[in-house]
Amino acid sequence: MIIGLTGTLGAGKGTVSEYLISKGFKHFSVRDFLTEKIKEKGWAINRDNMVYLANDLRKTFGPDYIVKELYDKAKKHENSIIESIRCPGEVEALRQKKDFYLFAIDADIGIRYSRTLERKTETDSISFETFIENEQREMSSKEPFEQNLAKCISMSDYLILNNKGIDDLNNKLENSVTIIDKDGRLKRRPDFDEIYMTNAYNWAAKSTCLRRHVGAVITLNNAEISQGYNGSPRGSKHCIELGCERERLKIPSGQMLEICRAVHAEPNAIINAGRSNRGVVGATVYSTTYPYNICAGLIVNSGISKVIYNSNYTNPFATEIFKNSKVDVIRYEGVMPSSFSKFFNLDKLV
Numbered sequence: 001m002i003i004g005l006t007g008t009l010g011a012g013k014g015t016v017s018e019y020l021i022s023k024g025f026k027h028f029s030v031r032d033f034l035t036e037k038i039k040e041k042g043w044a045i046n047r048d049n050m051v052y053l054a055n056d057l058r059k060t061f062g063p064d065y066i067v068k069e070l071y072d073k074a075k076k077h078e079n080s081i082i083e084s085i086r087c088p089g090e091v092e093a094l095r096q097k098k099d100f101y102l103f104a105i106d107a108d109i110g111i112r113y114s115r116t117l118e119r120k121t122e123t124d125s126i127s128f129e130t131f132i133e134n135e136q137r138e139m140s141s142k143e144p145f146e147q148n149l150a151k152c153i154s155m156s157d158y159l160i161l162n163n164k165g166i167d168d169l170n171n172k173l174e175n176s177v178t179i180i181d182k183d184g185r186l187k188r189r190p191d192f193d194e195i196y197m198t199n200a201y202n203w204a205a206k207s208t209c210l211r212r213h214v215g216a217v218i219t220l221n222n223a224e225i226s227q228g229y230n231g232s233p234r235g236s237k238h239c240i241e242l243g244c245e246r247e248r249l250k251i252p253s254g255q256m257l258e259i260c261r262a263v264h265a266e267p268n269a270i271i272n273a274g275r276s277n278r279g280v281v282g283a284t285v286y287s288t289t290y291p292y293n294i295c296a297g298l299i300v301n302s303g304i305s306k307v308i309y310n311s312n313y314t315n316p317f318a319t320e321i322f323k324n325s326k327v328d329v330i331r332y333e334g335v336m337p338s339s340f341s342k343f344f345n346l347d348k349l350v
Contacts (some may be wrong), residue, residue: 002068002074004094004176006085007105008031009135009314012162012169014119016105017083019173026077030054030084041227047126047134051147052158053084058145063089068137071097088151089144099184102222103177106154106331107163109135110269135284150312157308157339161331172333173348185288186335186343192222196286197310201337204288208238209262210247212289214264218304219330220283226276228268232261254313257292270302280304286332293317300325306330 003020005013019029034050037057043049067082067090074080075097085091085102094100113131114329118203127132138147145232146191153159158176162169162317179187190198193314196217205214216225232238254328266287273280283301289311291299296318299307307322310332335343 001078001090001099001101001180002071002080002082002094002097004085004091004100004102005083005105006091006102006149006156008107008112008153009110009131010114010116010119010272011107012104012115013083013105015169016103016160016164016173017081019170020079020081020177026080028074028080028082030066030070030082030086033066033070040336055146056141058087058089059143063087063145064093066090066093068177072293073159074327084150086138086147086149087145088148088155088227091152092144101158101177101180101184101319102156104153104336105158105162106159107161107331111163114268123146146323153312154336155338157334157343158335159333160236161333169329180343182344183345185345190340190344191334192219192306192335193286193332194223194340195330196284197288197308197339198337199224200229200286200288200310201210203227207231207265208240211253212238212246214265214287214289216269216285216287218269218283218285219278220278220280225278225283226269226273226280228263228265228270228272230262230268231264236261239281256295264295266291267298270298270304284308291318293321296321300327 003025005016007013017027031050035045036055037053038049040047056301069081069084071094075081091102094102113128116131139150160169160172160176175188176186180215181187183252196219200217203214203217204213207213207215208231212230214230216228217224247257251259266285269285270280283304284306285304287300287307290309290313291307293315300321304327306328308330316327319344
């Protein structure tokens, strides 16, 4: 089995590696690979040079060049780790290999910055502002050979949040990596969060939005009572027929969201519950993305008590609304919906 590790800066990929090494995994790292290459060139060891060299190697020899070098070494061992996967082209290449699983590690940004300072490495002695700039630079790219942490995290098989310390992290690893059997199945049942977030993604597939497909489900006492997705109001033509008004006006993604003919997923789920005479007071809404501020206000006023979302960004206006309410807002973690069938072997149940 080969475990790939991706995630945000300072999230704890090295700590996860240390734990897996203690379980008998052989360790290989993109960071170590690049450090050796930089030393050979006589360059300064810093993040700028690492990013430049990594992108140059991938552009010259192919997006999978670095991980292919590491995979050829890793496959000689029963269990291995390849740490610091940052490029979608690397993920796509490793997906073709047998017994490969990608785990993503993330944590709150303040916690992550503190951890990088504690490491005291040559590339981590930077200001908080530089830390944010570095992460933003590596968070997205349209090129398959460049760093794109957000995309790699979304492509992962399993997401772990590392906000609570080493004991909590080790417990999560015990409940995930170490219980993958020889057939690639998790030796446990899916929890309710994994089931309902996967269902939210299934409903997102119904969306006719030309920019982003969003799905939501509402549960009460661990029973699903309503669903919704973003799309044009009932009876009106879909955006795939009329075209996108936001595209026509060239409005950037995430801005002026009120200029849109669609009703968002979470309000639609709340409305659909009402049409079925089902109350949502005390309910939980699972959403594939962090709610927009108008959606946040509707969630608060509806009496929903918990939001579980799956995305790497937040809306500051929505966050302020939630902050002044009694609604718990929680980032999803666990088996990623795209890997639900793989980990729980659904193909053998039909």
